[in-house]
Amino acid sequence: MTPWEAVGIVLAGVFAGGINTVVGSGTLVTFPALLAVGFPPVVANVSNSLGLVPGSVTGAIGYRRELAGQLPRLLRLGSASLLGGIAGAVLLLVLPPGAFETIVPVLIGLALVLVVAQPWLARKLAERERHEHGGLPLLVGVFAAGVYGGYFGAAQGVLLLGLMGILMTETLQRINGVKNVLAAIVNLASGVIFAFVADVAWDAVALIAVGAIVGGLIGAKVGRKLSPTVLRAVIVVVGITAIVQLLAR
Numbered sequence: 001m002t003p004w005e006a007v008g009i010v011l012a013g014v015f016a017g018g019i020n021t022v023v024g025s026g027t028l029v030t031f032p033a034l035l036a037v038g039f040p041p042v043v044a045n046v047s048n049s050l051g052l053v054p055g056s057v058t059g060a061i062g063y064r065r066e067l068a069g070q071l072p073r074l075l076r077l078g079s080a081s082l083l084g085g086i087a088g089a090v091l092l093l094v095l096p097p098g099a100f101e102t103i104v105p106v107l108i109g110l111a112l113v114l115v116v117a118q119p120w121l122a123r124k125l126a127e128r129e130r131h132e133h134g135g136l137p138l139l140v141g142v143f144a145a146g147v148y149g150g151y152f153g154a155a156q157g158v159l160l161l162g163l164m165g166i167l168m169t170e171t172l173q174r175i176n177g178v179k180n181v182l183a184a185i186v187n188l189a190s191g192v193i194f195a196f197v198a199d200v201a202w203d204a205v206a207l208i209a210v211g212a213i214v215g216g217l218i219g220a221k222v223g224r225k226l227s228p229t230v231l232r233a234v235i236v237v238v239g240i241t242a243i244v245q246l247l248a249r
Contacts, residue, residue: 039201
């Protein structure tokens with residue numbers, strides 16, 4: 001890796017850390033960047049997962065005010081994310097390459113539909129299924145998003161925001177804070193497994209981590225100032241971009 005390539009990886013980490021904090025899909029910046037400098041796909045994927053962990057942590061810290069009073073929720077949903085992240089990492093190691101990525105555009109598209117329809121559906125579900133904790137459907141959905149995130153990770157934030165926005169009575173900003181914690185748990189769980197049993201490019205991990213830390217702090221400052229409507233629009237734009245990039249690969 002040349003010095004200029006290293007700088008490019010750091011900058012990709014900054015952008016990924018910021019966009020992950022605001023909505024998700026940062027992997028669609030750092031993963032292609034690692035491929036562009038010559039890392040094999042699986043090495044790039046596992047190194048990316050590890051490198052983005054510090055950015056998710058700083059993003060969660062930046063949303064600490066929105067996380068106030070949500071510890072029971074974080075423990076409940078975090079357990080599902082932990083198990084999902086472990087399962088996703090195992091799938092990456094045992095399944096043929098590309099076996100799971102084929103459904104990624106469909107998952108992201110579904111998440112975007114949920115995000116756009118969230119205000120209308122929230123009103124329809126206010127007296128019935130939708131409640132403070134999201135119930136069993138949310139736990140199952142968070143686990144599934146964790147499996148997806150542990151395997152590849154692109155736009156797992158979009159999936160989480162869509163699920164929680166539909167199934168919980170909570171503001172979008174407070175949901176976004178929870179999303180950052182859950183994403184950090186998934187990336188850490190899968191990253192620990194990768195560190196022991198997969199090939200990791202530790203120089204790439206360090207470069208992405210440095211950028212992601214800075215990006216996570218910047219993203220928290222920007223994301224917390226966005227109105228729900230603007231944040232929802234950002235989610236849709238990022239999600240559509242993610243689908244286009246995945247289909248173009």
